[in-house]
Amino acid sequence: xxxxxxxxxxxxxxxxxxxxxxxxxxxxxxxxxxxxxxxxxxxxxxxxxxxxxxxxxxxxxxxxxxxxxxxxxxxxxxxxxxxxxxxxxxxxxxxxxxxxxxxxxxxxxxxxxxxxxxxxx
Numbered sequence: 202x203x204x205x206x207x208x209x210x211x212x213x214x215x216x217x218x219x220x221x222x223x224x225x226x227x228x229x230x231x232x233x234x235x236x237x238x239x240x241x242x243x244x245x246x247x248x249x250x251x252x253x254x255x256x257x258x259x260x261x262x263x264x265x266x267x268x269x270x271x272x273x274x275x276x277x278x279x280x281x282x283x284x285x286x287x288x289x290x291x292x293x294x295x296x297x298x299x300x301x302x303x304x305x306x307x308x309x310x311x312x313x314x315x316x317x318x319x320x321x322x
């Protein structure tokens with residue numbers, strides 16, 4: 202497994218554990234629809250939360266939260282819509298980003314609620 206994949210997997214594990222400490226109910230991890238993936242699907246009270254996890258080792262690159270591109274947002278919105286339709290859900294939905302930066306064996310987690318809104322087309 203590549204170093205980048207290991208960092209990503211560890212970041213997702215930490216994000217799930219972190220969200221659980223906040224009382225989120227984790228519904229899905231690495232949920233796929235066609236070729237699109239949602240890292241974490243959770244429930245926070247009555248809200249469905251679509252979570253994109255961004256992990257980096259060190260701080261030599263852009264902040265992880267800055268790497269969520271317009272294209273990625275479109276993919277997440279499309280996948281979230283598919284999940285909602287497939288599960289016949291009728292609830293408010295928000296999109297969060299959890300960024301994790303690893304510094305050796307230590308790490309820093311930041312949680313951005315309502316990190317973006319679905320574009321209106």
